[in-house]
Amino acid sequence: MRRAVLIAIPYVWLLALFLVPFFIVLKISLSDTALAIPPYTPTLDLSAGWTGIKEFFSQLDLENYVWLTEDDLYWKAYLSSVKIAFISTFLTLLVGYPIAYGMARAPQEWRPTLMMLVILPFWTSFLIRVYAWMGILSNEGYLNQILLWTGIISTPLTILNTSTAVYIGIVYTYLPFMILPIYSALERMDGSLIEAAEDLGCSRLQAFWLVTIPLSKPGIIAGCFLVMIPVIGEFVIPSLLGGSGTLMIGKVLWEEFFSNRDWPVASAVAIVLLLILVIPIVLFQRNQQKQAEAEG
Amino acid sequence: MNRLSWFNTVSLTLGFAFLYIPMIILIIFSFNESKLVTVWAGFSTKWYGELLRNEAFLDAAWVTIRVAVFSSTLATILGTAAAYVLVRSGRFFGRTLFSGMIYAPLVMPEVITGLSLLLLFIGIGLDRGILTIVLAHTTFSMCFVSVVVSSRLITFDRSLEEAALDLGCSPAQAFRLVTLPIIAPAVISGWLLAFTLSLDDLVIASFTSGPSATTLPIKIFSAVRLGVSPEINALSTIMIAVVTVGVITASLVTKRAMVRQQQDEMAAARTE
Secondary structure, eight states, rough: HHHHHHHHHHHHIIIIIIIIIHHHHHEEEEEHEEESSSHHHHEOOGGGHHHHHHHHHHTTSSSSHHHHHHHHHHHHHHHHHHHHHHHHHHHHHHHHHHHHHHHSSOGGGGGGHHHHHHHHHSSSOOHHHHHHHHHHTTTTSHHHHHHHHHTSSSSOOTTTTTTHHHHHHHHHHHHHHHHHHHHHHHSSTTTTTHHHEEEEEEEEOHHHHIIIIIHHHHHHHHHHHHHHHHTTOHHHHHHHHTTTTOOOHHHHHHHHTTSSSOOOHHHHHHHHHHHHHHHHHHHHHHHHHHHHHHHH | SSSOHHHHHHHHHHHHHHHHHHHHHHHHHHTSSSSSSSOOBBBBHHHHHHHHHOHHHHHHHHHHHHHHHHHHHHHHHHHHHHHHHHSOOOTTEEEEEEEHHHHHHHHHHHHHHHHHHHHHHTTTTTOOSSHHHHHHHHHHHHHHHHHHHHHHHHHHHHHHHHHHHHHOOOOOIIIIIIHHHHHHHHHHHHOOOOOOOOHHHHHHHHHHHTTTOOOOOHHHHHHTOOOOHHHHHHHHHHHHHHHHHHHHHHHHHHHHHHHHHHHHHHHHHHOO
């Protein structure tokens, strides 16, 4: 009896505030836009009984999804979100791997401190960390000031409001998600394996490529997914650092909802975004499971 | 092997410089006299004064703190219960759905979570305000809490609980007297995680807040969209300082708890 109550409380909470809302989004994505409050039709009228329910379902259609394929804004935004996610994940890996490697090779007594230094930015506000780059990258920003002062450039570079700024922002804010899994894979690695490879005639670089990289693969895969999945739906970074040229689907959804007030289309955008995310999420879960089995 | 090679030294130095320089610049320029954030005109704390007189920001900060306290406490209770159910309860009807619902919000894009909750609140006619933000934050952060707590519960020696039951404890007593003290560090870090997630959240709060309640991230976001301002630099500095002090204190406390636990275990081993 007690057990049933214990299960029921979080269960009912999640049903009411996670699953039901999801079905509402699905339903509204199949509805029509209307000048009403709420701004869509049909609304379910239970008082009309069975005919009301039949009427309700007969009015649902895929019109909004057809609309998504007709206006190139949407599929361009999906494609460019995926592209930005891929490129920035790769860049984050390039920046994060050497840091994780350095941490794993650092003396034992430094490691907790280094770990803490990586986690600390993760606890500070995401918004503030993105904001910090606005001051650095703008035309009169600190980066341009330094570059002009040292004479490397003679006219200020335009970085803010371009895709470059978006990449910098993503690499910066998601870096801890990449470093931590790679670090934990590298830290467990047995150093004698490298010595064995070197004894067997590998150069340092060969040993790194043939031994260290394959052994850190689970960490690399986990880190890449942890960065890529949230970046696809990212909203804050493209709206603060990107310009009108950077198209990301999270931003499109936001504007569709708040500026155009087109709820059915915004819902359809959300459902398609979820469908795109299902693939990497399933792959990620498989990877985690395999890893757990290998360890268990 | 115990010395860092030059390559590792360089990559660590550059890496940490990349992580910290932007925030350090932000902090330095929050003490800038000039209204222009990119030109240094001497040391001043006037922007902190301006900030303390800005009622819109103070109101938003107060809303944010209240939301974070309520939602992280609720999320900790619900998340701990969910973790306990997942680790201990074996099979029950709809278990797969339940664990799916626990993990799904972790990977769900915030724009979708926000949109779906807003549509729910409108559907049931709930006015948007502090209550709706608390409900939304509790929902997504309870999942983080339950992941943190369940990882601790999995490694937990179950025979301790059974011993308590054999010695005449009721299940509730066994939970309160044995299980809870042992999983306490995970519960506390779960609460802290939920608290910071709530403080930090912009997207979900934007969807679920109404005109009657605005949180600090929403205020910052709308101010920042217009460009960089010294007031926001000051506000950011305060937030960075609070988090840094909080995280360092928390890590010292858990370190101390760990040392004490180790000592206890060693003492127990000796008496055996």
